[in-house]
Each structure stands twice: as C-alpha cells, then as structure tokens.
Amino acid sequence: MTPGGRVTRRALLRAAAAGTAATVAGCAGGSRSVQVAVVWSGGELDRFRDVVATYPHPVRVVSAGNDIDAFLRARHLAGTSPDVAIMSRPGLVTEYAAREWLRPVRPSTEYAVPIGLGDLLMARGQRFGVWVKAAHKSLVWHLPSMLPEQPTSWDALVALTRRLGALARRGAGPAPLAIGAADGWVLTDWFENVLADLAPAAYDALAASDGDWQGRAVRDTLDRLAELWSIDGAFLGGGRRALLTQYEESVIQVVNSRRAMMVFEADFTAEVVGRFRSGAETPVSFRFPSAGAGGGALIVGGDVAVVFADARGGVELVEWLTRADAFRPWLRAGGYLSPNTTIPLTDYADPVRRQLAREMRGPDTLHFDLSDQLPAPFTGSDGIGIWPIMQDFFADVTDGVRADEAVRRATRQLAAAARDADGGR
Template sequence: MTPAGRVTRRTLLRAAAAGATAATAGCAGGTRSVQVAVVWSSDELDRFREVVAGYPGTVHVVSAGNDIDAFLRARHLAGTSPDVAILPRPGLVTEYAERGWLSPVRPSNEYAVPPGLSDLLMTRGRRYGVWVKAAHKSLIWHLPSVLPETPGTWDELVTLTRTLGALARRGSGPAPLAIGAADGWVLTDWFENVLADLTPDAYDALAGSDADWQGRPVRDALDRLAELWSIDGAFPGGGRRALLTQYEESVIQVVRSRRAVMVFEADFTAEVIGTFRRGPEEPETFPFPSARPGARGPLIVGGDAAVAFADARGGVELVEWLTRAESFQPWLRVGGYLSPNTTIPLGDYVDPVRRRLAEEMRAPGTLRFDLSDQLPGPFTGSDGLGIWRIMQDFFADVTDGVPAAEAVRRATGQLAAAARSADGGR
C-alpha cells in the first residue's frame, strides 16, 4: 500500500486515463454507465465482468492493480472517483467513510454473512460496504502421492517437518515446506492462524486501538512459528532463498517441480495450481493444524467488499444488486469463487473444495477475519512496510540462526513501535 496521502505520478497518470475512459463510456449514447474499480486481474477480472453483464444497466469495470488505495486517492484528487469500488480491506472502507467519500449502502434481503464480518463494514452505526467475495486462509495443500498421511496437530506438523527436513538435507527427498516469504502477507497469514488457534480473544483484541503487541499471546505465537521455521532443511534452498520466493513460485515448488511437500495458503491457490501443476494428480488440502489434540483448527478468512462513492448515480443500486443470491451465479458455475453470502445454497458450488469451505465458514464461533487487513494505516502492511516487513525480518532471524527468544524480542518491539506510529496499539 502506498503510504496515506502519497500518490505517485505514475498512479495519477493511470487514474486520469481510467477517468477519461469512464467519461467516454458514460457519455456514449447519452446514457451514463456505472464504473467499478477492482483489484482483480486476469481470470478474476474476466469472471467479474461476466457477473456484471447480468446487471440491468451498463457497467464499466476498471482494474486498478494491486494498489487500489493509491489509485482511488488519485481519482479522488482528479474529481473522477468511480461509482463503485471493490476494496480488499475493511480498514479502507472505514477510512473512506470517515472522510465522507462513500454513500451508505443497504444489502438486499438475500444477503447474510457469518457473524463477525458484517460489523467490520459499519461506521458510526451506518453500513458503507458489503462483502462480495471471500477467501478461506486456513489450508495446507499437498499431493496425496507425496504425503499420504497428513498431520492432525501442530506438534505432528513440527515432527513431520523435522523428519522430512533431515531427509532433504541428505538429498533423499523434497523439503517439507514451500513458503513465499518474499510476499509478507504469506507470513502474516501464518502468524494469524497460529495466534487465533492459541488465543482467540487476544487475536480479536489486536485489531483494537489498545492492542498489546508485546504481550504473552503474541510472544507465544511467534515462539511457535520460530519452532517450525527454524528447522534445518524446512524450505527448498533454505530461509534466504525463501525470502526471495514469491507466493506463486512456492505453489509451483509443490505441484510442478516437486521440490517441497506442502504449501500453506488460501483457497485461491487452486487457480495457481490449475495453471502450473504437472500431471493429472489433484492436490488436496488439510486444515491448518491446532496445537490442541482433537480441537478444531483456526479459520481465518479474507474478503473483498463493494462500496459506493458519494453522489455516484447508480452506484448504490449496483452494490445492492451484487448482494443478491443470483448475481454471482456465473462465477459460481465456472468455479474459483467463494461467497461470503450464507444464503447461497451449498449445492450451487460446482467446485467440491469450495463447497466444503463454504460449509466450514458457516459453522458458528470459529471464523475470524484476516488481522493484518484490519490494522490501521501503513501498519496493515505492503511491500517493505508495516507488519509484512516485520514478519519478514522475524523470518530472516529465525531461519538465520538467531535464538528464538532474541528474534521474538526484536519482532514484538518492532510490532509495538509500528502500532504506536499508526495509532493501533502499544
């Protein structure tokens, strides 16, 4: 994320071009179209365009790229804000609402989401966004032929990693874990799953303004990660190589080059697998393991929310339409889509994996939203910034032989300082 208030010349030019395109499209035939800015690209962008093709009006979809915040700030400065945006973080919804950029929205009566998600899009008692896409972020992927028996607890995962790591060091097999540590969000997803499993209440508290980033729950979660990540032979090429490995490459290391046995990440990993896997074997998943034998593991979800900009003609109506159960049927029929809307029948999912994940998301009392996406300002993380960079520093320490206690002390100090700087805790 570009730091708040800083918009680059490149972003301004791109946003201005998109604004000009929108104006041209809107004036065509004397009918103003509704413009939607999204973070999606490639297949996701194509699928969403198929969705809005069913809207009873003209919809022009613009891909803003990964840094949609900078894109939207530039469009606001130019006076060409889109009618609707799909935002990847609830913190942006809150910030834009407080700045007066958004119109309140009202979902249809066919819209319901799991407890804990809806309130994230409320500001001063009014709703300014609706969830339109979800990501299940508590999965570990593997090939059954390579790993026929999966670990059921955290301790079993650590033991398996030690065993496979020893074999990998002798050249007798692949490394146990692939990890895209070059993408800091991958590391925060690991941290969030461990923390939510160990101390769910502390997880919830860290999203608040009085969060204690140097408290026992954070230290315990980092200790557990250090226990796993410091295992010799855990990653292909070692920790330093892992810090240069991006998320997509980590998936390829499991399903194509077979340099690793397991990779942890969300349901959208299936799209990378579909592009790069070798051979007909279908990868399978198992839940992120709990530290408590017999206990259900954590369930972390991310999501994309639709908002309507202030005074945007047609924007509020489109947002409401997106919450109807039938609106995303084109994407559901193709596959690759997980809905946060619990009114959608599970039988509508053609993809059996996502059907199971949608069912898991509806179980009461287990779901928590991605913590880093709730953090304020630059603390939320982006390349080289915030919690992403801090977790990369921690990963570098524990994989480079720094004692766990020292690595945890450094990381919690950095987290606390970053939280104070962003008014997000102590």
C-alpha cells in the same frame, strides 16, 4: 503512492485520464455506465465481468492493480472517483467513511454473512460496504502421492517437518515446506492462524487496535512459528532462498516441480494450481493444524464493495450484487467462494469450495484477516508495517538467531509500528 504516503503526479495523471476515458466510454451509448474499480485481474477479472454482464444497466469494470488504496486516493484527488470499488481491506472502508468519501449502502433481503463480518463495515451506525467474495485462509495443500498422511496437530506438523527436513538435507527427498516469504502477507497469514488458535481474544483485541503487540499472546505465537521455521531443511534452499520466493512460485514448487511437499495458503491457491500443475494428480488440502484437540480457528479474508459519495447508480449495483443469484455465473465457472450464507451449497459446481463454504457456516471460531483490519500505515503494503517486520523475523529464525532474541526484536518493532499508526499500544 510513494513510500512516504504521497501520491505522485504521474499517478494523478493516470487516474484522471482513466476517469475521463471511462466517462466518455459510458456516455457514448447514450446512458452513463456504472464504473467499478476492482482488486482483481486475470481470470477473476473475467469472471466478474461475466457477473455484471447480467446487470440490467451498463457496467464498466477497471482493474486497479496491486495497490487499490493508492489508485483510489489518486482518483479522489483528481475528482474522478469510480462509482463503486471492490477492495479487500475493511480498514480502508471505515477510513474512507470517516473521510466522507463513501455513501451508505444497503444489501438485498437475500444477503447474510457469518457473525462478525458485517460489523467490520459499519461506521457512525451506518453500513458502508457489503462483502461480495470470501477467502478461506486456513488451508495446507499437498499432492496425495507425496504426503499420504496429513499431520493432525501443530506438534505433528513440527515432528513431520523435522523428519522430512533431515531427509531433504541428505538429498533423500523434497523439502517438507514451500513458503512465499518474498510476499509479506504470506507470513502474516501464518502468524494470524497461529495467534487465533492460541489466543483468540488477543487476536480480536489486536484487530480492534487495543491489544498489546508485546504481550504474551504475540510472543507465544512467534515462539511457535520459530519452532517450525527454524528447522534445518524445512524450506527449499533455506530461509534466504524462501525470502526470494513469491507466493505463486511456492505453489509451483509443490504441484509442478515437486521439490517441496506442502504449501500453506488460502482457497485461491486452487487457481494457481490450475495454471501450473504438472500431471493429472489433483492437490488436496487440510485445515491449518491446531495446537489443541479441536479444529483450530478459521481465518477468512474477503472483498467488499463500497459506493463513492458522488456515484450515480452505484448503490443500486451494490444492492444487486448481494442477491443470492448475482454471482451464479462465477459459482458455475468455479473459483468463487461466497460470503453470503443464503446461497444454497448445491449452487457450488466445485465440491472443494462447497466444503469450504460449509466450513465457513459451521460452528468454528471465525476471524477476519488481521492485517487487512489494521490501519493503512501498519498493513505493510507500503513497506514499513507488519509485512516487512514478519520478513525480518523469518530471516532471523532461519538464519540461526536465537528464538528469544528474534521474538524480542519483532515484538519491539510491531509495538513501535502500531504506535506510529495509532493502531495499538
């Protein structure tokens, strides 16, 4: 999809060709396969194929690449929509449902998710999607030998970053933080964790598109981020270098080259660690530090399965995916966190994800990823929404712009983007 939101002729031709090839492949064996378009690639794609290999009917899985929204819009216009899609943005589910692209789905009786998550997939009193994979997005990773004592609060994290940053400036140690600021979603994940901790009601209001992007809660959140991000020596190579650093490279800086001590991101960081770490030492994680005395908010993301309106066999497949045993091959292989609270914790072969699943079922305040709930023009994936605004803010505070001026500029941009997307006041 072009920056202006138009689907290119090339994208249409690719989508139409993919749809035709899928139909031919599905019919060659005498029975039509169910086609599933997914956001996953690499190891995750392989694991999901292992999952659907146990489904009693043929399933053809297609990776839609980085922008599944553009892929699905092109396929819809070409008349070759897949039967099922798995995507990470509940905002798209309700948008597609409003356009009547989707049909309602029903989960199995073995399906239950944490309070609030299921409501994100409802439209006109009907359910149009089910959660099939979760992400715990409130974690900071490090090697125990590099950071023997974990900060237990936001103030402790700031103090530690100041101390380690001073050493790093003198060449006496690694940078305290790595950050993949070239990927705007990394910065919004920081923003969401701080906002949900400081002002959970404001977080929920912004997610519901009736919050104030220039209000006190947003300003306080940006002030807190500026307090940390503006520390001299906080990031390897400074803020300008961080803005050229992608997420995977930020993890490598901690677990491979060891030029930084801590990196914040979700449980899927473990997959990157598995590919790039050096030596036998296993990284560990701690919860994103809270400003208060409690454990702070818990931000979760996830992938949701939907069925397109003209699908054949898609509803049955989605119902099957919500059975407690459907994802057992992926659970046993590791690298999977289920949103389904009926799955026994003992099914997790990976003790780290077993603990993360336990946290998601605990009493903590749980909030779904804010940027994934925003209207499509505001998400930032097209280069004009919240992601680049947060990158501009990061550039300001790491380049010496006064925090109050950087905050004013960012909140003004956020409010304008929300108005343009009909996503806020």
